[in-house]
Amino acid sequence: MRYNQPLPIATNTPMLSFVEENYLKAIYHLSEAGKRPVNTNALAEEMKTAPASVSDMIKRLSEKRMVDYQKYRGVNISEKGKIKALHVIRQHRIWKVFLVEKLNFQWDQLDEVAEQLEHIKSPLLFQRLDEFLGFPKFDPHGDPIPDENGQLIEKRKDPIAQLPVGTAGIVVGVNGSSASFLKYLDKVGISIGTRLQIVDRMEFDGSVDITIDGKKTITISPTVAENILLSEA
């Protein structure tokens, strides 16, 4: 029985520690998927560590070819690093689906647990979990779940407020997550996956009539329309 921490698993991508995985994920996000370099201080703030610690860690990740780095120039995620980051992000989002759909977690309780679960090393576990959840494509916040190869099906998601009358779509997320807003959504019967159609828009204030799942039609305020995200289904 192997009790201790670092289980060697795959070796094409070297095994990373939890901490390294967290850094990579942060670099991926702060760089907007690798589009721009990330500053030491920005990373330090995101990771809540001292800039000196970030310098050390960046060197380590650079030796492992997870990032490209020239000092004082900021850090860029590498291809290998991106794949690894997307793996962790995939696992993070799959767990979130599980926590919400199966364990009825509130949206604000998700991250603390998903931050831990995302680091479990077991390809089999994630295959099975994915299957158990019906191969979800989006997490409960409407963020897309990368596939096993790190492919992101970036489906656009737009607030109702910005879509023309007549548009139908699936709710894939919300902006913000105040308890009262979520309670409201719950009350009117809207959740992730709900199909909505925009049937009218009041010009004078921007409030919108929507049909929920083809059944009932309600009017939502411009604020609500701004905060419900639809994907063009």
Next chain:
Amino acid sequence: MRYNQPLPIATNTPMLSFVEENYLKAIYHLSEAGKRPVNTNALAEEMKTAPASVSDMIKRLSEKRMVDYQKYRGVNISEKGKIKALHVIRQHRIWKVFLVEKLNFQWDQLDEVAEQLEHIKSPLLFQRLDEFLGFPKFDPHGDPIPDENGQLIEKRKDPIAQLPVGTAGIVVGVNGSSASFLKYLDKVGISIGTRLQIVDRMEFDGSVDITIDGKKTITISPTVAENILLSEA
């Protein structure tokens, strides 16, 4: 967003690292629930580390009052340590139930993943998971799951070979877990939870006739009878 490892949670029992949790669990098991002291070398073998590392770790656990320790005298788990160990064991076994019941894991794939999952820090997660699984009392190997307070409902489990003719019971586990044995059980339709009745025993070799779920009756070899564990239902 808190990315990094040691999340401070409850503080009556101090937060332990994964490694410390694994040591405590090993001490608990090797001491047979605290009945006898555990030798340094035995622990080193169980943990697959050098005895020198064990000496170090024992001192650490002793400072945290998780064990009682006098050098050269072996280590005894403390009350606090026992509670902590039972928490980890609870979480380990709950995850195993999940992996088997929900994700269709094979028995031999369980430990590697459960060894990781057992260290997730989130009381809410385990409450919900427990509920989701219907508050199971035994794990897939038939081992009892301690409750939140560390109480173990020790139900006896006996091999078929040691039970009298006429006894009925639930399969709560098996001894060993060779792939071929598990395949055999699968073939004849026996798994955890299956109800068996002992209908006859051949005196000359100890093979046994059993009725499976009140449906079909088969004959099992003395070896098989030795390795299927029943609980008096």
Next chain:
DNA sequence: TAAAATATTTAGATTAATCGAAATAATAAT
């Protein structure tokens, strides 16, 4: 373009977890 401000890296420590080798204690054998 030189000084000031800001960003980043280096230097030097610390803590957890590990190891091998050497020292020491406990136990078993003669």
Next chain:
DNA sequence: ATTATTATTTCGATTAATCTAAATATTTTA
């Protein structure tokens, strides 16, 4: 009761991850 064997601990190192303070580089501003 010595001696030999075995078990355990101590010693001194190593690696990952962190920190503070000091040094250095870059960028901004005057």
